[in-house]
Amino acid sequence: MSALLSVRNISKTFNVAGRDVTALENISFDVNAGECLAVVGESGSGKSTIANIILGIYAATSGDVAFKGEMLPAKRTQTHRQNIQLVQQNPLSSLNPRRSIGASLRLALDVHNIGDKSGRDKRTGELLEEVGLPEDFRKRSPSALSGGQRQRVAIARALACQSELVVLDEPTSALDVLVQARVLKLLKELKDKRGLTYLFITHDLSVVRNIADRVAVFEKGRIVEIGSTDAIFTNPQHAYTRRLIGAVPVVSRDEAALRDRLMEQENAND
Amino acid sequence: MSKTLFVLVRNPLSLIGLMLVALVVFSAVFADFIVPFPEHQGAVVDFLNFNKAPEWPYIFGTDLVGRDLFTRIIYAYRVSLILGIVVLAIAVPVGVAIGLAAGYLGGWTEYVLMRITDVFLSIPPLVLAMSMMGLLEPTLTNGMIAVTAMWWPWYTRLVYNLARSEKEEGYVLAAEVIGASRLHIMFREILPNCVPSILTKMTLDFGFVILIASSLSFLGLGVQPPTPDLGSMVAEGAKYLPDSWWLTVFPGLAILIAVFGFNLIGDALREILGVDQ
Amino acid sequence: MKTPTLKIENLKLGFKSFSGTNAVLHGISLHIAKGEKVALVGESGSGKSVTARIVLGLLQEQKNAKINGGLEFEGRNLNAMTARQRKELRGTDMSMIFQDPTSSLNPVYTIEVQFHEVLKRARPDLKRAEARALALQALADVAINEPERVLDSYAFQLSGGMNQRVMIAMALANNPALLLADEPGTALDVTVQAQTLKLMGKLVEKHHTSVLFISHNLGVVREFADRVYVIYKGNIVEQGKTETLFDNPRHPYTRALLSAVPRITGGGIPDIDDDPAHFSAPLIAHEGFSEKELLA
Numbered sequence: 001m002s003a004l005l006s007v008r009n010i011s012k013t014f015n016v017a018g019r020d021v022t023a024l025e026n027i028s029f030d031v032n033a034g035e036c037l038a039v040v041g042e043s044g045s046g047k048s049t050i051a052n053i054i055l056g057i058y059a060a061t062s063g064d065v066a067f068k069g070e071m072l073p074a075k076r077t078q079t080h081r082q083n084i085q086l087v088q089q090n091p092l093s094s095l096n097p098r099r100s101i102g103a104s105l106r107l108a109l110d111v112h113n114i115g116d117k118s119g120r121d122k123r124t125g126e127l128l129e130e131v132g133l134p135e136d137f138r139k140r141s142p143s144a145l146s147g148g149q150r151q152r153v154a155i156a157r158a159l160a161c162q163s164e165l166v167v168l169d170e171p172t173s174a175l176d177v178l179v180q181a182r183v184l185k186l187l188k189e190l191k192d193k194r195g196l197t198y199l200f201i202t203h204d205l206s207v208v209r210n211i212a213d214r215v216a217v218f219e220k221g222r223i224v225e226i227g228s229t230d231a232i233f234t235n236p237q238h239a240y241t242r243r244l245i246g247a248v249p250v251v252s253r254d255e256a257a258l259r260d261r262l263m264e265q266e267n268a269n270d
Numbered sequence: 271m272s273k274t275l276f277v278l279v280r281n282p283l284s285l286i287g288l289m290l291v292a293l294v295v296f297s298a299v300f301a302d303f304i305v306p307f308p309e310h311q312g313a314v315v316d317f318l319n320f321n322k323a324p325e326w327p328y329i330f331g332t333d334l335v336g337r338d339l340f341t342r343i344i345y346a347y348r349v350s351l352i353l354g355i356v357v358l359a360i361a362v363p364v365g366v367a368i369g370l371a372a373g374y375l376g377g378w379t380e381y382v383l384m385r386i387t388d389v390f391l392s393i394p395p396l397v398l399a400m401s402m403m404g405l406l407e408p409t410l411t412n413g414m415i416a417v418t419a420m421w422w423p424w425y426t427r428l429v430y431n432l433a434r435s436e437k438e439e440g441y442v443l444a445a446e447v448i449g450a451s452r453l454h455i456m457f458r459e460i461l462p463n464c465v466p467s468i469l470t471k472m473t474l475d476f477g478f479v480i481l482i483a484s485s486l487s488f489l490g491l492g493v494q495p496p497t498p499d500l501g502s503m504v505a506e507g508a509k510y511l512p513d514s515w516w517l518t519v520f521p522g523l524a525i526l527i528a529v530f531g532f533n534l535i536g537d538a539l540r541e542i543l544g545v546d547q
Numbered sequence: 548m549k550t551p552t553l554k555i556e557n558l559k560l561g562f563k564s565f566s567g568t569n570a571v572l573h574g575i576s577l578h579i580a581k582g583e584k585v586a587l588v589g590e591s592g593s594g595k596s597v598t599a600r601i602v603l604g605l606l607q608e609q610k611n612a613k614i615n616g617g618l619e620f621e622g623r624n625l626n627a628m629t630a631r632q633r634k635e636l637r638g639t640d641m642s643m644i645f646q647d648p649t650s651s652l653n654p655v656y657t658i659e660v661q662f663h664e665v666l667k668r669a670r671p672d673l674k675r676a677e678a679r680a681l682a683l684q685a686l687a688d689v690a691i692n693e694p695e696r697v698l699d700s701y702a703f704q705l706s707g708g709m710n711q712r713v714m715i716a717m718a719l720a721n722n723p724a725l726l727l728a729d730e731p732g733t734a735l736d737v738t739v740q741a742q743t744l745k746l747m748g749k750l751v752e753k754h755h756t757s758v759l760f761i762s763h764n765l766g767v768v769r770e771f772a773d774r775v776y777v778i779y780k781g782n783i784v785e786q787g788k789t790e791t792l793f794d795n796p797r798h799p800y801t802r803a804l805l806s807a808v809p810r811i812t813g814g815g816i817p818d819i820d821d822d823p824a825h826f827s828a829p830l831i832a833h834e835g836f837s838e839k840e841l842l843a
Contacts, residue, residue, distance in 0.1 A: 042736035042739075043736050057443070078449040081447065081448060082449065085447065085448070086447045088444065092440075093439045093440035094441055094443075095440075095444075096462070096463070097441075098462035098463050099459070104441070104444075107454075111450050111451075112448075112449065157448075176590035177590060177807045177808055178804065179590075181807035181809075181816055184809070185816045185818075188816065203737060204737075204809075205737075205811055206809040207809050209810065209813050210813060210814065210816055211809075211816070230813075233811060233812075233813070243738055244737065247740070247741040248737060248766065249740075249741065249765075249769065249770050250769070251765045251769055252810060254810070255810055255811050255812050258812055
């Protein structure tokens with residue numbers, strides 16, 4: 001499988017109030033075309049930092065990111081921007097409350113000159129339908145939509161750029177359970193239909209289990225384990241991974257059994 | 271019931287404000303039709319009727335050269351409104367643009383622009399206006415220039431603070447990730463979110479612009495005779511208190527009505543638009 | 548049965564606005580026996596959070612809120628109390644912990660000062676030295692290893708998990724009969740959340756405190772609560788013992804909720820029957836667990 005995105009030896013140090021804080025230390029991994037790679041970790045793990053570096057929001061202190069073999073500079077051009085898009089966590093703030101849905105979607109089309117000008121409004125309607133919303137939502141303001149609906153619009157916006165790689169930073173963490181399920185289903189369908197590649201950042205392991213092909217576990221700025229989802233969940237190698245899985249509040253007896261088995265293993269190793 | 275109506279009904283003061291402002295605007299616009307002595311706005315003299323206390327047909331009395339005070343007050347409203355509109359029409363776009371640039375672009379741009387703004391803000395407004403008028407000829411136009419020059423920094427500060435917090439919002443990040451230009455982000459993304467605060471401030475300011483202009487004329491630095499101006503009328507009349515009390519009281523009340531009215535609807539607008547300050 | 552710590556009967560809530568009255572609660576009934584841990588589970592907009600605020604008496608002070616229904620605390624009628632009497636209950640007989648611990652603590656005072664304030668509500672003439680001693684003990688109860696350091700710190704100097712434990716300690720400091728917990732631990736990392744909830748469970752059991760646990764997180768509810776009420780759009784739709792409700796959910800809404808939660812054992816994302824018409828089906832109480840049966 002070819003690596004769509006290649007992260008090599010990325011380190012990032014922030015200077016916070018006079019002190020140097022290391023957010024990432026020597027991170028390297030690949031994201032393969034067509035897969036969903038989950039990046040899991042708790043706060044301070046660096047998972048958001050690596051997402052921001054990949055998106056070009058700020059530069060790494062050292063190391064590089066390559067997209068389809070080509071190095072990505074710290075300052076991205078519009079072509080670079082088109083290749084990697086973002087779906088954020090907070091559906092409330094990711095859409096401009098003073099602009100209509102259609103205007104927010106059209107921005108992507110206008111910036112990257114997609115299609116001809118006269119057809120762009122229609123295109124925004126088509127995008128909305130693709131994410132399961134009626135096309136006349138174009139005229140609505142974000143405040144008239146529910147959290148789940150807004151998140152769908154955010155997904156439609158990421159699709160509008162026709163990018164290959166979509167970074168999803170906790171896209172369902174702020175959503176209710178039922179809405180989350182629907183949005184996850186939508187994400188999976190879109191990925192299959194359009195051949196997208198996902199970099200899925202989250203702290204929620206149960207979501208990861210059901211949507212990711214591979215998982216990278218981050219702890220305090222390092223990758224402690226990376227592998228296929230099945231392997232990570234049935235036979236986690238690293239103690240932190242086991243603790244993470246063990247801490248998930250589960251809803252069924254099967255899961256409780258799996259969790260207990262892992263924690264036994266963990267306690268046996270101590 | 272729409273929110274606007276709800277706010278107006280729940281808070282009777284805002285209705286009063288609306289009525290006062292409507293009164294001011296109406297009289298200014300239709301001055302020619304409602305005043306008894308339209309010619310008295312200019313250089314007219316009628317020594318038979320000078321310095322008269324209020325009596326029909328001079329319902330506010332006459333001034334020292336015999337002109338009807340009511341007429342002159344209404345025309346003065348027109349002058350004040352024009353002044354207010356012109357000042358804000360220039361000060362607001364300039365101030366807002368500078369504030370947006372400083373707030374969003376940051377770095378050296380922010381530093382330089384905000385230090386310049388700070389300089390203007392640190393000089394007491396009236397002193398600044400007076401110094402400018404010291405250099406310029408006292409005319410209405412120059413008065414407007416002076417007031418504009420001291421007014422824009424307040425909008426810069428307002429929008430600067432708003433832009434600085436808005437730029438942390440998700441939609442700005444989304445636009446940046448999409449690759450939108452910085453100009454687009456400043457004017458098409460951030461600015462619309464500043465509009466409620468700007469509008470509210472503009473409404474409140476209207477009253478204050480009138481007040482400042484009146485202060486300038488009071489000092490002899492703004493509007494020159496024979497153009498009617500509320501501040502000049504107060505200044506003139508002050509010398510003749512308490513005998514010819516109408517010469518100061520009525521123009522003073524007129525100022526009060528205008529400023530108070532604009533303040534009240536400014537507050538109502540703030541509630542309607544949901545500005546939280 | 549003995550007098551329940553909390554009894555809510557047919558509680559209704561509506562908010563008046565310029566567009567009419569918006570009904571939020573349509574007549575919910577629930578109760579908590581002494582020492583019981585009861586969960587109120589629902590999604591956002593279900594009315595679970597406002598219920599807690601009504602119990603505390605906070606919502607009654609809001610002008611546009613219309614509330615009616617039975618509210619009894621340890622047998623006393625809350626509706627018959629004055630605002631002052633309600634206020635006296637807060638912090639002493641009933642207390643609440645919130646979702647985000649760091650922002651719920653006052654940033655300009657040290658933890659010790661805030662603890663003193665809390666303790667003074669029950670004992671107004673408590674001296675600082677004695678308050679400090681009590682606070683140290685309370686912090687030790689929540690497994691804080693350096694209680695002296697924590698007492699002298701400010702909220703922003705401590706981690707989220709630490710603040711959550713401080714908040715639990717403060718809420719339980721006056722040994723309240725009822726603890727209301729509104730989405731506790733939601734703002735915390737999952738490992739910290741698990742520890743904190745375990746701790747909270749042990750503490751309330753030790754003090755025999757009744758708990759009203761409000762959450763949208765089914766997993767957490769399953770681990771913590773003895774009994775569960777599921778609330779949907781202002782109506783209780785299912786209630787029963789935690790174990791039986793989770794093993795055998797009967798109401799369409801509960802079933803949809805449970806099937807929508809992703810499993811760490813895998814299984815993909817299921818198709819859910821989320822027809823809102825089905826969700827409005829009437830209340831299903833598991834055998835022996837209806838309000839009538841339990842309160843008999």
